[in-house]
Amino acid sequence: GAVVSQHPSWVICKSGTSVKIECRSLDFQATTMFWYRQFPKQSLMLMATSNEGSKATYEQGVEKDKFLINHASLTLSTLTVTSAHPEDSSFYICSARFMQGSYEQYFGPGTRLTVT
Amino acid sequence: QKEVEQNSGPLSVPEGAIASLNCTYSDRGSQSFFWYRQYSGKSPELIMFIYSNGDKEDGRFTAQLNKASQYVSLLIRDSQPSDSATYLCALRGPLSGRRALTFGSGTRLQVQP
Numbered sequence: 001g002a003v004v005s006q007h008p009s010w011v012i013c014k015s016g017t018s019v020k021i022e023c024r025s026l027d028f029q030a031t032t033m034f035w036y037r038q039f040p041k042q043s044l045m046l047m048a049t050s051n052e053g054s055k056a057t058y059e060q061g062v063e064k065d066k067f068l069i070n071h072a073s074l075t076l077s078t079l080t081v082t083s084a085h086p087e088d089s090s091f092y093i094c095s096a097r098f099m100q101g102s103y104e105q106y107f108g109p110g111t112r113l114t115v116t
Numbered sequence: 117q118k119e120v121e122q123n124s125g126p127l128s129v130p131e132g133a134i135a136s137l138n139c140t141y142s143d144r145g146s147q148s149f150f151w152y153r154q155y156s157g158k159s160p161e162l163i164m165f166i167y168s169n170g171d172k173e174d175g176r177f178t179a180q181l182n183k184a185s186q187y188v189s190l191l192i193r194d195s196q197p198s199d200s201a202t203y204l205c206a207l208r209g210p211l212s213g214r215r216a217l218t219f220g221s222g223t224r225l226q227v228q229p
Binding site: 034043044046049091093095097103104105106107108109110 | 204208215216
C-alpha cells in the first residue's frame with residue numbers, strides 16, 4: 001500500500017504556543033489530504049480537507065484561524081495548531097487519497113499533541 | 117439516521133473462530149467500500165476495499181458487499197489475538213468528489229486466547 005508519514009509523532013507544548021504538524025505522501029502524489037482528530041476511545045473526527053494549491057475546506061465547528069492548513073505541494077500538507085490550549089490535546093491524523101481508481105485513503109501514523 | 121452504521125461491540129470471539137463484522141449504509145448511490153483496522157493508540161490501517169457485489173478474499177479476510185440490502189461485512193477467519201482492534205467501515209459516496217470517505221464509528225473486536 002501507499003505510505004504516508006507524519007512528523008512529529010508526538011509533541012508537548014505549552015499553552016499559548018503554536019505547533020506545526022507535517023504530513024507527507026511518500027510514494028504517490030496526493031492532490032487531496034485530510035486532517036482528522038481523535039480523542040481517547042472516540043471516533044475519528046474529520047477536521048478539514050486540504051487541496052493542493054487552494055484553500056482548505058473546514059468541517060462545521062472547526063475554527064480555520066486556529067487550525068491553519070497549507071497544502072503547498074502534491075506530497076506535503078501541514079497543520080498548524082495556533083495558540084494551543086489544553087483542550088486541543090488530542091491525536092491528530094492525516095490521510096492522503098488516491099485520486100483515481102477506488103479512491104482509498106491511507107493514513108499517516110498520527111501525532112499525539114499534549115498541551116500543558 | 118447515520119450514513120454508516122456499525123455495532124460498537126465489543127464483539128468477542130475465541131481464537132481460531134470466524135469473526136463477522138457488519139456495516140450498513142443509508143445512501144444507495146455509495147460506490148466503494150473500505151475496511152480499516154485501528155489498534156488502540158494507532159492510526160487506521162486499510163485492510164481491503166470492495167466495490168462490486170459479492171465476496172472479495174484476501175488471505176484470512178473476506179469482504180462481502182450486498183448493495184441491494186445496503187450492507188457490507190468483513191469476515192476474519194482463524195481469528196488471532198493480534199486481530200483484536202477496532203474495525204472501521206468506510207464508504208465513498210455518490211457525489212464524493214474530493215470529499216473524504218465517510219466512516220462508521222467502528223466495531224471493537226476482542227479475540228480471546
